[in-house]
Amino acid sequence: MRRGYSWLLLERLKRVSAKRSPLHIYYDVELNIPFFKLSYAIEHGSGSVEDVAGKTLLWLDPRPLQPHDLIVLVEAIASRFDGGLASKILHSISQALVMVSTDNDSIIDHMLEYIVNGEPLGIAYYDIRSQVFDMIPGPLLVAKILHDEPDTRLVGIISRGAIVASSETGVYAVVEDGRLCGVALESEYGIEIVYKLKCVEVGEYLGKVFSMPSRTTYSVYVANREYVEYLVEKTRRVVEWLEAGLGKKGLLAVSGGKDSVLSALVLEEAGSSFDAVYTHIGGFVPDYVREYVENIVGMRAEKLYVIEHSVERVKQLVDVHGYPVRGYRWCTHAFKLAPQLSLIREKIGVDKAVSYTGSRVFETEKRSLKPATYVDVGTGIVSHSVVYKWPRYLEYIVLEHRYKVGLLEDYMLGFERESCILCPFKSLYELHLSEKHYPDYTCLWEQALKRQLERMKVDTVKGLRLHIWRFAIQPGELSSLARYVGIKARPAIPPAKPLHRAGQERVAENLQALGVKGGIEKVMVAAASTMCTECRICIVKCEKNAIKLPFKVDPSKCNGCLACIYSCPVAQRAAMAFLAKRRGVEEAIKWYKKIQARKVEENLKKAIEMEEKLYATKSKLHKRLSALEK
Numbered sequence: 001m002r003r004g005y006s007w008l009l010l011e012r013l014k015r016v017s018a019k020r021s022p023l024h025i026y027y028d029v030e031l032n033i034p035f036f037k038l039s040y041a042i043e044h045g046s047g048s049v050e051d052v053a054g055k056t057l058l059w060l061d062p063r064p065l066q067p068h069d070l071i072v073l074v075e076a077i078a079s080r081f082d083g084g085l086a087s088k089i090l091h092s093i094s095q096a097l098v099m100v101s102t103d104n105d106s107i108i109d110h111m112l113e114y115i116v117n118g119e120p121l122g123i124a125y126y127d128i129r130s131q132v133f134d135m136i137p138g139p140l141l142v143a144k145i146l147h148d149e150p151d152t153r154l155v156g157i158i159s160r161g162a163i164v165a166s167s168e169t170g171v172y173a174v175v176e177d178g179r180l181c182g183v184a185l186e187s188e189y190g191i192e193i194v195y196k197l198k199c200v201e202v203g204e205y206l207g208k209v210f211s212m213p214s215r216t217t218y219s220v221y222v223a224n225r226e227y228v229e230y231l232v233e234k235t236r237r238v239v240e241w242l243e244a245g246l247g248k249k250g251l252l253a254v255s256g257g258k259d260s261v262l263s264a265l266v267l268e269e270a271g272s273s274f275d276a277v278y279t280h281i282g283g284f285v286p287d288y289v290r291e292y293v294e295n296i297v298g299m300r301a302e303k304l305y306v307i308e309h310s311v312e313r314v315k316q317l318v319d320v321h322g323y324p325v326r327g328y329r330w331c332t333h334a335f336k337l338a339p340q341l342s343l344i345r346e347k348i349g350v351d352k353a354v355s356y357t358g359s360r361v362f363e364t365e366k367r368s369l370k371p372a373t374y375v376d377v378g379t380g381i382v383s384h385s386v387v388y389k390w391p392r393y394l395e396y397i398v399l400e401h402r403y404k405v406g407l408l409e410d411y412m413l414g415f416e417r418e419s420c421i422l423c424p425f426k427s428l429y430e431l432h433l434s435e436k437h438y439p440d441y442t443c444l445w446e447q448a449l450k451r452q453l454e455r456m457k458v459d460t461v462k463g464l465r466l467h468i469w470r471f472a473i474q475p476g477e478l479s480s481l482a483r484y485v486g487i488k489a490r491p492a493i494p495p496a497k498p499l500h501r502a503g504q505e506r507v508a509e510n511l512q513a514l515g516v517k518g519g520i521e522k523v524m525v526a527a528a529s530t531m532c533t534e535c536r537i538c539i540v541k542c543e544k545n546a547i548k549l550p551f552k553v554d555p556s557k558c559n560g561c562l563a564c565i566y567s568c569p570v571a572q573r574a575a576m577a578f579l580a581k582r583r584g585v586e587e588a589i590k591w592y593k594k595i596q597a598r599k600v601e602e603n604l605k606k607a608i609e610m611e612e613k614l615y616a617t618k619s620k621l622h623k624r625l626s627a628l629e630k
Helices: 007-018 038-044 067-080 083-092 139-148 202-210 217-223 225-245 258-269 287-296 311-321 330-347 392-401 409-413 428-437 439-444 446-455 460-466 475-485 504-514 520-530 537-541 563-567 569-583 585-629
Strands: 026-028 033-035 049-051 098-105 109-116 119-127 132-137 156-159 162-165 171-176 179-187 190-200 249-254 275-281 304-309 353-357 373-375 382-385
Touching (some): 007 098, 026 038, 033 038, 033 217, 038 049, 038 225, 067 083, 067 109, 067 119, 067 409, 083 139, 109 428, 119 139, 132 139, 139 171, 171 190, 217 225, 217 392, 225 249, 225 258, 225 392, 225 585, 249 258, 258 353, 258 392, 275 287, 275 330, 287 304, 304 330, 311 569, 330 353, 373 585, 428 439, 446 460, 520 563, 520 569, 537 563, 563 569, 569 585
Parallel strands (some): 156 171, 249 275, 249 353, 353 382
Antiparallel strands (some): 026 033, 026 049, 098 109, 109 119, 119 132, 156 162, 171 179, 179 190, 373 382
16 A cells, blocks of 8 residues: 655646547447447437546547456556455456556656546556556546445545545545545645546446446447448548549558558558558567568558568667667668658659558647648658548457457557567556567667666666666656656767768768758768668658768759758767767757757648648549539
8 A cells, every 4th residue: 555646746647638639539328338429429329428538637549448457457456555445446347348548658657547437447557666557546446435445544535625534545535515526646745636527426426337238349339330431431532532533552551550450451441452561670570560460461452562671780770870769769760761762662653652551640649730641741742541530449349340350469468559679669667568578679679778878877777677768868858757766867869889881082072062061061961971871761851862872962963952961860860979079968959859840840831732732632533523423
């Protein structure tokens, strides 16, 4: 049993809960069925509908309950309260329909919010200090404790701003006139309300939740099948527009995760004649993922291209660039985007291709800002997200009940998405899962991670246990995390072992061709010229086809835009190292973030213009089809 919460943890919870998902889940409390579009809830439901979005704290994009979620829940409740209560709660929800929203943060780390029959039970989070799960109780869990354990001090009571009954766990029920109105948590600086709800009588609240009919994921699929048909039909119209109307060839980038696999299945059903491409990164991704993609997607695509990066090649690039960290994930461009764009140019043609993706508007705040169909301003390639409007819950149940396709094993082990084994965007909990299930892979990168930690002045044993290397160029996050766990750490540019592949003559030629006289850009040109790894990023970024590898610029074609060096990971890292020596690490990081922001700003206007032209073709096509139908 624990008492109280860290004030920093509660501050982070506020920050996490301030981000609101665009997803709304319309929960029919009579049928115990979630609907994902209001009009369908009204048409197919009982009329008693509540929006789950206003009740939860985490980013709302839940998935169905998995077996490992129950293990986490029991550990979290037992950690905060006791094992007996955990067993009772597990029994209470055994026949309920449970959805789980997830999120992660550098302090709160891995979070799972359990939604039981449409009501929040609470959030289990991975405590990075004790490295076990702890519990932030929601209204449903507090109501159960008040009802079933009234004589204990597991939950205190606050009424009209005053403590009526103290708590042994730092958890308080906010009560008015005997009704539950919220949940508050105690930290070293006081008590704060985290969950608010419309005041309810505890017995009635529990009766409403646990008297609902028992439902399965198949029940939810059947109730939402018409909406699924609508989403598939939307893809069919896009295929008609882009492939039949504009004569483009689709290429779907596949990772093996649920989004890209579902995209392949939906495209097949929508009548697309798409090809697919899978990138296998040796030492970063288990071999069984490639086999899964070949078996599932290879059967649906007209052709499946497999881009292979050997372990030796991956190690070479890690030596040159340093291990990827948050804010400096060069690996995505070097291993995936550049080779895939090269494939499009060679096999299809930029003007003839449509790049299909599995991005979803409900996945993250950043992804919610992009439209479903857009033009990549750097390449001119039209992109479309096939599962753009698919909630995660719907993805899971459609894969299971409509297409009869199982997910990758990683989802069953507790990973929330398919990514590299030691991806810097994984939570600490997921990285510990990687160490447990893929020890042979994680050992490959131990020395690279130790080099990064040494530059950060962190004890390597503690640093590896907490995987602090992820925040090497995020000073704010690093400072908060170090203070929270009681260690010292400083930001540092990822270490590198330069490959000297060309001399000063090549540098001079490229400086002249690009029109660079001096300053930081001279450093970048020198690095790109002498340490080129032939990752091809510069080639796909160059609109004038003025570059050959190893990095050499043709002065007769170059227009001096410098997109090549500003997209080159070698040049970027060299510039950061140069600035770090002269102005300090934090100034170097600011420079890097500034050039990334500048790229976004410069591309925004161009993107809008290109997309207006693209959407005009859609309007013309629909008018032509309407005329033919008449």
